[in-house]
Amino acid sequence: MPKIHNFGAGPAKMPEDVYEAIREELTNFKGSGISLMETSHRSSTYMNFNTEIQDVVRRLLNVPSNYKILFLAGGGQGQFAAVPMNLISRTGTADYVVTGSWSAMAAKEAKKYGKVNMVLPPTDRYVGIPDQFTWNLDPNASYVHICGNETIHGVEFDFIPDTKGVPLVADMSSNFMSKKLDVSKFGVIYGGAQKNIGTSGVVLVIVREDLLNQALPICPAILDWTANAKADSILNTPPMFAIYVMGKCLQWIETKGGLDKMAELAAKKSSMIYDLIENSNGFYYAPVAKDARSKMNIPFRIGSEKGDEALEKEFLKGAEALGLIQLKGHRSVGGIRASIYNAVTVEEVEVLVKYMTEFYKKHAK
Numbered sequence: 001m002p003k004i005h006n007f008g009a010g011p012a013k014m015p016e017d018v019y020e021a022i023r024e025e026l027t028n029f030k031g032s033g034i035s036l037m038e039t040s041h042r043s044s045t046y047m048n049f050n051t052e053i054q055d056v057v058r059r060l061l062n063v064p065s066n067y068k069i070l071f072l073a074g075g076g077q078g079q080f081a082a083v084p085m086n087l088i089s090r091t092g093t094a095d096y097v098v099t100g101s102w103s104a105m106a107a108k109e110a111k112k113y114g115k116v117n118m119v120l121p122p123t124d125r126y127v128g129i130p131d132q133f134t135w136n137l138d139p140n141a142s143y144v145h146i147c148g149n150e151t152i153h154g155v156e157f158d159f160i161p162d163t164k165g166v167p168l169v170a171d172m173s174s175n176f177m178s179k180k181l182d183v184s185k186f187g188v189i190y191g192g193a194q195k196n197i198g199t200s201g202v203v204l205v206i207v208r209e210d211l212l213n214q215a216l217p218i219c220p221a222i223l224d225w226t227a228n229a230k231a232d233s234i235l236n237t238p239p240m241f242a243i244y245v246m247g248k249c250l251q252w253i254e255t256k257g258g259l260d261k262m263a264e265l266a267a268k269k270s271s272m273i274y275d276l277i278e279n280s281n282g283f284y285y286a287p288v289a290k291d292a293r294s295k296m297n298i299p300f301r302i303g304s305e306k307g308d309e310a311l312e313k314e315f316l317k318g319a320e321a322l323g324l325i326q327l328k329g330h331r332s333v334g335g336i337r338a339s340i341y342n343a344v345t346v347e348e349v350e351v352l353v354k355y356m357t358e359f360y361k362k363h364a365k
């Protein structure tokens, strides 16, 4: 079997060093003689770990002291419901900036709890982020929701929108910890761990304190940020294994040089692929506008703008034979998608680029 290079969109590749560290420590957490997984979540062992990992998040993103850091269950989609339930009560209405499937799903979920104003005109072709001056923002909105990186369509924000004082909420499930952020410009940032910072089961939520204490009465306690902040994320038994793995990934990012280093690598890896696409005379086609191209997920078609399905099939088959796996585009859009999160190395991207170059030479007319 060839060496495997995993370009999956999520659950996605994790750093080899992290598996190594977990293997070492799995059955004997910090010399306690038992695994963290069989330790009470109310023990000082667990609570110290809980604090340790919150501190790593705070250092990596420079999180100001008036923000709470929560480790919750229910994944990204749990927060699609939690966001309106925690925030919409102020005015009963919220702004949603829909730039792909995930923000569309977030908007749909929010409609269960209040009024949703669509900031952008409807489309079924997500290929960029319209200029901010065209946005239909409602000054009365309780919050403005964006998806920082659309994992399926490969559309990423490279700027922080100006919401004129309305709290900005960002789903960063697929680009959390890929770059530095000015957290103070956001009301809430959230993301499931299984793309860029660990395994499924935990969602990391960073929430500004003045946005607490306004949840709808129907909000379940486990989705209520205020209740969870008060309980320091042990309101109920938290997803401890997922939090543990996320903690290991975050510590790994820190030892590797932090978010500036991750951003530098993401820029390098993504431009290796985009440059090849641009220089292929249309053989490879990336649909997203240049200023909104994701540095995490790169969707592209082969043969033409619409994609030549036979060629794409052959591409995937040849890739798999070389150990380049999970490159198939999401079923809703087709084509190819290369996901190159923090754990995917420059060397692995080189292997992919080499294969893409050879495939191009063989098939280009």
Ligand SMILES: *Cc1c(COP(=O)(O)O)cnc(C)c1O
Residues within 6 Å of the ligand: 010, 074, 075, 076, 077, 078, 102, 147, 149, 150, 151, 171, 172, 173, 174, 192, 195
């Ligand atoms: C994967 C993903 C989600 C959904 O996450 P779950 O943990 O599966 O609920 C939400 N938003 C984005 C941007 C994602 O990539």
